[in-house]
Each structure stands twice: as C-alpha cells, then as structure tokens.
Amino acid sequence: MNIVLLGAPGSGKGTQAAMISGRYGTPHISTGDILRQAVTDGTSLGLKAKGYMDRGELVPDEIIIGVVEECLREEDCERGFILDGFPRTVAQAESLEESLKEMGGSLDVVLNIEVEDEEIIRRLTGRRICGKCGRIFHLLFDPPRDEGVCEVCGGDLYQRADDTEETVRRRLEVYKEQTAPLIDFYKRKGLLRNVRGEKSAADVFEHVQETLEGIRG
Numbered sequence: 001m002n003i004v005l006l007g008a009p010g011s012g013k014g015t016q017a018a019m020i021s022g023r024y025g026t027p028h029i030s031t032g033d034i035l036r037q038a039v040t041d042g043t044s045l046g047l048k049a050k051g052y053m054d055r056g057e058l059v060p061d062e063i064i065i066g067v068v069e070e071c072l073r074e075e076d077c078e079r080g081f082i083l084d085g086f087p088r089t090v091a092q093a094e095s096l097e098e099s100l101k102e103m104g105g106s107l108d109v110v111l112n113i114e115v116e117d118e119e120i121i122r123r124l125t126g127r128r129i130c131g132k133c134g135r136i137f138h139l140l141f142d143p144p145r146d147e148g149v150c151e152v153c154g155g156d157l158y159q160r161a162d163d164t165e166e167t168v169r170r171r172l173e174v175y176k177e178q179t180a181p182l183i184d185f186y187k188r189k190g191l192l193r194n195v196r197g198e199k200s201a202a203d204v205f206e207h208v209q210e211t212l213e214g215i216r217g
C-alpha cells in the first residue's frame, strides 16, 4: 500500500510508521530522518537544511521534493511505501501526485494522527532516540530499562536539537500554517482517514491496522 502519515510534530508518525513497517514489511521513508542523516554526514543537502531544521522551519520545497522522488524510485518501494513527514505543503502534495502518476501509481490512504498541543509538547520534550538503531523512547511513556541506553542494541540515547519547548512551539505554528491545509486537500480527494492519537501507541496502532485492513478489503 502507498501510505502517507500526516499529523503535527510529535503526533506519533514515526512510532506508527515503524509499527506499520514491522507488521507489513512496507518501507518507511522519513524525510526528517533523511535530513538529520545528511546534517550528520555534512553533505550539501545537510548543509542547506540545517539552519531551517534548527529553527523549526520547513526546508524549501525544491530541496526536499527531489530527495523523496529519488526514494520512491528505489526498487523496494515498488510494492508500497509509508511516507512520514512528507508532504508538508500543498506544493509537495501536488508534486507527489505528479511523480506517482508518472510512475503509474497513486496514494491509497492518508492517515491523519490527531493529538492536542499540550500533549505534543510533553511528548517531544521527553523524547529520546537511539543514535545507533533509531528506536524512539519517551522518558515517561516508554522509558528505556537503563537510563540513556537503548535496550534493543545498547546504543546511546540522544535528544533531538529541535525538541526544546521553544522550537517545538515554533514547529507547531509552522505545522498549522503550512501543513494543516493538507487535511482538506486530502479530504477532498477522499483519501483522508482520521486517527485519534492520544491513546497508547499500541491502541493507536490497533486503529491504524483496522483502517488499513478496511482499505485493503
């Protein structure tokens, strides 16, 4: 299936994408992860993106669109993909539609994960990520067994630079201005399915699974 995960920062897109990918074997494409890796590697993409990311703003459409197109052309996406963090503007959504059309495909569903702002701030300021395998933890909701250490691979946990309260509030503003219009965009196309994101990650996944099974028929 070709799936887009929509939702504010911290709504649980990465968490649910990992669960869907684990269940169905569908490749997970996270534009945030791709950009953070580029920043760590010091590539020209990373150098262009870093300032925007640190400020909690979107990197320009012309930078990110080409990156995603390249991923979608990879062989492992032939039988489906989960896009997490893309599209984030109407221009990105239109270009995605165009690229998929050229490749003879289209989206099957857009899952919109809904979570209140205050819960988002709690989630993001408490998020910790494994630097080695990428497993996402939360200091209160999903803490690692040993502080600062990933229980899956033993890697060190880190906090994202844009997970401070000030930057999270800016990211929420940017989401409302530039990304929330996609809810109507996809509703008009009949692709949108809303998912309440405030229950536990396992309960949210149950709803996600029911929705996906309903679409697969």
Ligand code: AP5
Pocket (backbone or CB within 6 Å): 007, 008, 009, 010, 011, 012, 013, 014, 015, 016, 031, 032, 033, 035, 052, 053, 054, 056, 057, 058, 059, 060, 061, 064, 084, 085, 086, 087, 088, 092, 123, 124, 126, 127, 128, 136, 137, 138, 139, 141, 142, 162, 171, 197, 198, 199, 200, 201, 202, 204
């Ligand atoms: P990106 O990495 O995509 O960040 P984001 O959209 O802000 O989303 P997050 O990764 O912060 O949150 P999430 O929804 O994945 O939540 P998670 O599952 O981790 O983008 C970062 C930056 O890159 C952007 O600001 C921008 O600069 C740039 N960028 C990326 N894509 C771009 C694009 N297309 N165009 C332009 N710029 C782009 O969960 C969060 C926390 O909550 C975790 O600790 C988790 O354990 C916990 N949690 C998850 N689910 C639950 C639950 N149900 N209950 C309790 N806790 C939960």
